[in-house]
Amino acid sequence: MNATVRIQRESFDVAAETSALTDGRADIGAVVSFTGLCRDEGGRLSALELEHYPGMAEEEIERIARMAGERWPLLGLTVVHRYGLVRPGEEIVLVLTASAHREAAFEAASFLMDYLKTRAPFWKREHLKDGTVGEWVAAKSADDAAAGRWS
């Protein structure tokens, strides 16, 4: 199973990433795409700052991708996660899963996002509209619970 994992500052193009995953393939019957976007939290935020642990971020996402590949009959997957300053409306993370049938692709995409949120070494900090740097975003117990349902 071919997994593409990239950590980058730049934005990404979902259609181009999907084409890269499926071009030249006749065995893929389902692609599920999840894109996580930056919210402005009711108009409070000018940006989210994403800090990451270079090296470990890639390795940990690759470990999570291997777990997904062992658990579902995937024909390919792509994870792109941004770091740096991300403005409201811009994308933060992309997960694409490809399989012969939809169920594996849906479930694997959900699994990948749940594990990414709780295990990939990224941290968000709020930048506020008034120009100040706000708080580090606190981890949510709901995210731990979501990841826990797969074990």
Place this chain on the structure above:
Amino acid sequence: MRLVYFAWVRERIGRTDEEVEVPEGVVTVADLVRWLRTRGEEYEYAFENEDIVRAAIDRVHARPEKTIAGAREIAFFPPMTGG
């Protein structure tokens, strides 16, 4: 060994990384945290709630009871909030 810090752990300690000579008797991640806390109030502040701060040994998540023998790089950071 090299220690690296991220997000508010980095801010509280006031540095991104450092080289340390760990004294004998410091065997696990939890021992390392206890030793770091003796090194100054910035470490005390960063680790004031030991259960919250997470660790990785050579870029792999590590629980407090994990032994640090042979580690090249140990990271400390808050619970992750990516995705």
